[in-house]
Amino acid sequence: MANQQNSKNENQGGGFSLLGLFRRPEAGAAAGFILIFLFFGYFGWDKNFLTALGSSTWLNFASKVGIIAIPIGFLMIAGELDISVGALIPAGGIVLAIAVGLYGMNYWVGAALSMAVAGGIGFLNGLLVTRTKVPSLIVTLATLFVIAGLNAYVSKQLAGTTQHSLQDIGPVSEFLMGDYHTLILGEGESATTIFRSLQSSFFIWIFVAIVCFYILHISPWGNWIFAMGGDQESARNAGIPTNRLKIALFMLSAMAAALVGMTEATLANTASTTTQFGMIFNSIICVVVGGVLLTGGFGTVTGTVFGTLTFGIVFQGINFTTFDKDLNMLFIGVLLLVAVLMNDTFRQIATNASTNKKK
């Protein structure tokens, strides 16, 4: 009996390698990324798409969306949405700039204050969603406009302008939050460029991805997030503090948005109150392309990262090709559709492939 069991396991193990790979939930997003990368690598070859500098173009762009996309992905796995990030990005930058520029605070005190403000707004989002049961799309749509309004009003009242300068913040803060980084190994002829002109936000993105990977896939909290998105009622019955968890996730996405706003302000030495409506859609596209199920309960951090990379390439890559730049949006729309269909297929493989039905 035991032997039989073992041999069956081994049989499964034998045919596993490829199937096992396809079964991984991020398989769809990874395959999409490779396809898009090869496509633009080929068509963009002549315009240096694959060089260090060329890659930085889309990596820098992707990093900012990516930092927000991962926590948005968490929320979507938990069955919620947060579109207030569009106004939280400028809010993060302005709070920092006002704190440092107007009140002369230390950069990091200002950054902490900015994070605290964002956390507070995220808390409010979460509280409204969990208390009122109004869909989070509507709640965060409302807060999006409330914050956008406050951004402009508070800026004008305090500083009399909607453009705040953020100068002389010191080399360490500049290095960590908003600078261009280049790494070249070797000297002269044998010099190898590892990367060139990558913004600090790229490295922050990697850090955020690692921390979030830990939260979702390694720590026990990940299980709670999945369970909440899969079936909230059952999750609550299983003793998961669904409301508190949801509020925490809204705080996370708000703080991620503020972080992006701060890196942008630090890099540009100026913070603007312009609401970034584009980033709302961009982050959602990245998450969906990354294989997160809109209805909740399914998704991975790795998938979201792949989705963001894919999106970054498609958004920026067209400049490296001979295609008309006006087709950019069309490419993104097609990408989204194809990605969703592909992810559905891969998800079906994931749920059914190993069932090994004996009828």
Next chain:
Amino acid sequence: MSKTAVLELRHVDKSFGPIDVLHDISLKVNEGEVLCLLGDNGAGKSTLIKTLSGVHQPTRGQMLMDGQEVSFARPRDAQDRGIATVHQFGGTYPLMSVGRNFFVGAEPTKGWGPFKVFDREKANEIAVKSVQDFGITRITDGDRLVGGLSGGERQSLAIARAVYFGARVLILDEPTAALGVKQAAHVLRIVNEAKRRGLAVIFITHQVMHAMAVGDHFAVLIRGAIAADFRKGEKTREEIADLMAGGESMAELEANIDGAA
């Protein structure tokens, strides 16, 4: 068998505002016994389950566990006392793995302090073993997504989970309703296994065949009241079916009950 019942209801009424849903329900379920609650739709079965599992509180009457009066303010209180409710899909999450499903809300961890790590291997091992102990030998891989399992297997997973976490009373809400014949037989085997392990099982169904296969004790619920209460072998299948079908006319039912008494 003179031991006290694990769970007992005494003259429980439940009303929502002016609407009475349950009248004077008295029920008992002992260890290692299956109580089948039969009733047509709208008979008050779900309200009764919700009262038992702590979602609703009885308006009047008493609930006792091991002879001690209890009251549950929340479902969690009922769970802490060992009352586990398994609904049609058993609170399983289709897009999560067997191991993760099994331990939702009670994840095994390794590591220390803030660096706790979900112990996937341990979770998978325990989950697969528990499910296999219930006779579901087809589940061998704890990483498999639950969505790929059959309805019966998902039920079994939920029941195995409840047992693993120390349930003493298992409330099964129409576990066989959405299943085919083979799958239903599967679930019934698991109900028997739970009974063999000494659990008190409350099995809610409107399929008389399924009830007859596992039940020791039967209660027919009609319009919120217990219309008949009898033990295994006291009534034939036809009689029970008549009882349930006769729910439309109370007079006929009362005649039936009188006839049996």
